[in-house]
Amino acid sequence: MKRVNTLLAILAAAIALWNAEAVATESKIGDLTVVQPWARATASLAKTGAAFLTIKNNGAQADRLIAVKSAVAKKTGLHQSLMEGGLMKMRPAGAIEVPAGGMVMLKPGSYHVMFMGLKAPLKKGTSIALTLVFEKAGEIEVTAQVMKIGAMGAMDMGSKKMKHAD
Numbered sequence: 001m002k003r004v005n006t007l008l009a010i011l012a013a014a015i016a017l018w019n020a021e022a023v024a025t026e027s028k029i030g031d032l033t034v035v036q037p038w039a040r041a042t043a044s045l046a047k048t049g050a051a052f053l054t055i056k057n058n059g060a061q062a063d064r065l066i067a068v069k070s071a072v073a074k075k076t077g078l079h080q081s082l083m084e085g086g087l088m089k090m091r092p093a094g095a096i097e098v099p100a101g102g103m104v105m106l107k108p109g110s111y112h113v114m115f116m117g118l119k120a121p122l123k124k125g126t127s128i129a130l131t132l133v134f135e136k137a138g139e140i141e142v143t144a145q146v147m148k149i150g151a152m153g154a155m156d157m158g159s160k161k162m163k164h165a166d
């Protein structure tokens, strides 16, 4: 019976580990938590790409994401997509505010990390390193999982394809 219990304990631990893998990846810096960074795979000849993530702020002071650095492209910036006259357009976002006690989401159709001049296509199933630069909290490196082309979220659940407007 003891052996069975041990086996069950091992099984439970394995399941817990497996579940942990399925939940959001988080990285903390100061009062900020960066949740589930992900990027979209790109077509073989694409020169631009995008990455997304959520930033939570547990602190009493607002902070600002002022830059993102990566080695995957010649230039990495912060962009904002918006509807203008029925067309999805995007423009440099400048700094992105992370409100005190709140959060900001970089997601398709909104704020995003923009890669310009990709050195190689972003391949589904790989991961890329991003360095987020915050005005107060400083710099943090996070790992973004590359999801399929046209993915709408880190869990890749969206079936609807939206072309990234560039």
Ligand SMILES: [Cu+2]
Binding pocket: 050, 079, 080, 090, 091, 112, 113, 114
């Ligand atoms: Cu963009």
